Amino acid sequence: MLTKRIIACLDVDAGRVVKGVQFSDLRDAGDPAELAWTHGRAGADEVVLLDISATYEHRSTLLDVVRRTARELFIPFTVGGGIRSLDDAAAVFDAGADKVTVNSAALADPSLISRIAQRYGSQAVIVAIDALRVSNGKGTSYGVKATGGRHSTGRDAVQWAREAEEYGAGEILLTSIDRDGTRGGFDCELTRAVAGAVNIPVIASGGAGAGEHFVEVFRDGRADAALAASIFHLGVIPIGTLKQELQAAGIPMRWPC
Amino acid sequence: MIAIVDYQAGNLASVRKALDHLGQESTITSDPDVIVGAAKIVLPGVGNFEATTALSGALKEAVVRAVDGEIPLLGICLGMQWMFESSQEAPQLRGLGLFPGECEKFPTEVKSPHVGWNQLQVRGASRLLHGLPQDAFVYFTHSYRAPIVDATVGGCAYGGTFSAAVERGNLFGVQFHPEKSGTAGLQLLQNFCEL
Numbered sequence: 001m002l003t004k005r006i007i008a009c010l011d012v013d014a015g016r017v018v019k020g021v022q023f024s025d026l027r028d029a030g031d032p033a034e035l036a037w038t039h040g041r042a043g044a045d046e047v048v049l050l051d052i053s054a055t056y057e058h059r060s061t062l063l064d065v066v067r068r069t070a071r072e073l074f075i076p077f078t079v080g081g082g083i084r085s086l087d088d089a090a091a092v093f094d095a096g097a098d099k100v101t102v103n104s105a106a107l108a109d110p111s112l113i114s115r116i117a118q119r120y121g122s123q124a125v126i127v128a129i130d131a132l133r134v135s136n137g138k139g140t141s142y143g144v145k146a147t148g149g150r151h152s153t154g155r156d157a158v159q160w161a162r163e164a165e166e167y168g169a170g171e172i173l174l175t176s177i178d179r180d181g182t183r184g185g186f187d188c189e190l191t192r193a194v195a196g197a198v199n200i201p202v203i204a205s206g207g208a209g210a211g212e213h214f215v216e217v218f219r220d221g222r223a224d225a226a227l228a229a230s231i232f233h234l235g236v237i238p239i240g241t242l243k244q245e246l247q248a249a250g251i252p253m254r255w256p257c
Numbered sequence: 258m259i260a261i262v263d264y265q266a267g268n269l270a271s272v273r274k275a276l277d278h279l280g281q282e283s284t285i286t287s288d289p290d291v292i293v294g295a296a297k298i299v300l301p302g303v304g305n306f307e308a309t310t311a312l313s314g315a316l317k318e319a320v321v322r323a324v325d326g327e328i329p330l331l332g333i334c335l336g337m338q339w340m341f342e343s344s345q346e347a348p349q350l351r352g353l354g355l356f357p358g359e360c361e362k363f364p365t366e367v368k369s370p371h372v373g374w375n376q377l378q379v380r381g382a383s384r385l386l387h388g389l390p391q392d393a394f395v396y397f398t399h400s401y402r403a404p405i406v407d408a409t410v411g412g413c414a415y416g417g418t419f420s421a422a423v424e425r426g427n428l429f430g431v432q433f434h435p436e437k438s439g440t441a442g443l444q445l446l447q448n449f450c451e452l
Binding site: 001002003004005040045070071072074075076077093094095096098118119120121122123124170171199200201224225254257 | 270271274275278303304305308335365368369370371372373374375376394396398399400414415434436437438439440442443
């Protein structure tokens with residue numbers, strides 16, 4: 001049976017793993033290569049490295065960090081942040097990434113998704129969507145933010161996910177800005193809305209704080225994968241313990257592994 | 258020396274890295290002479306079946322000659338699909354036809370691509386899968402799948418059963434990524450290296 005995936009995320013700034021609360025207030029959490037390896041051994045199904053400062057500062061992704069992290073990692077490895085062109089993506093693949101995530105650049109020019117997909121296959125392109133809840137008289141919707149949550153785009157998250165799929169995205173990495181870093185649980189409503197609108201896997205992100213949050217996002221949010229950062233780096237929930245808890249709740253997991 | 262065939266289709270570095278980890282000498286090459294002279298050949302690849310057009314001409318001839326000369330060949334993902342006759346992904350192209358049948362898209366009732374860790378249903382004796390546990394978890398990422406054939410030694414269930422591993426004589430193919438499948442994948446690559 002295809003299992004639900006637990007993904008460890010490394011938010012990297014200036015070569016170090018950092019973790020912020022709601023996209024700011026950064027704190028040092030360690031070395032990317034070491035943490036990736038530790039999480040892989042502990043049972044993480046994938047590792048994602050996001051160069052969180054790249055787009056904002058117009059720096060290219062830290063290729064040496066990618067190379068060093070990829071070297072002894074024999075599980076899927078995704079890299080994102082600052083990928084603005086097919087050449088940027090190619091450099092990251094060459095450095096050892098299996099997939100890339102594109103965000104702001106794809107919002108500015110969605111054909112970037114198709115160009116990467118044509119060369120590397122759809123399975124290698126993840127479109128990252130940073131969504132912010134908007135409540136008004138008409139109900140709740142989700143707006144898409146660009147450049148690390150800094151700029152509004154006027155797009156709707158569900159609609160953009162559909163478009164991204166049409167352009168050739170292989171997965172959606174869906175982050176709730178409202179929940180990011182809060183440890184208050186994933187936004188299951190947002191996740192379910194997007195997962196129901198596309199036929200590609202959806203990775204839920206933002207808000208993981210306890211095992212039950214993962215159960216909820218897989219069961220109620222219909223996520224295919226769930227991503228977390230600080231709770232794994234800081235050992236709040238050991239990945240093995242989490243996977244056993246999910247398995248006991250009837251969620252298919254790669255465990256033992 | 259293991260030749261990793263370079264046809265500009267995705268991630269060759271990760272296969273190389275896994276072979277390095279196992280202490281195996283390998284080279285990434287598109288030189289037909291190196292391929293024909295190799296001890297073993299790995300044909301990796303992610304991406305569109307159309308990428309295999311880069312394998313036409315001298316490169317294809319070299320692979321065919323090597324295979325005829327009993328050199329073990331391991332196709333991974335797209336590399337394995339190319340060992341079949343064709344794919345719905347690019348119907349105008351022909352594969353190597355080493356295994357019969359056409360690769361097809363997943364049915365619409367399941368999400369596609371098929372991404373993640375799924376279980377390998379080992380069927381019968383296999384040199385490639387030797388030592389892997391029944392129901393081993395391996396990592397898949399693909400939108401098209403190869404049919405079950407006589408040479409299928411490992412199946413996988415996702416919207417129906419398909420070939421996850423094929424094996425006949427010196428020909429080996431896996432739909433999943435052994436270089437990304439943790440210890441089970443490294444065991445498989447070790448088995449191939451030790452043939």
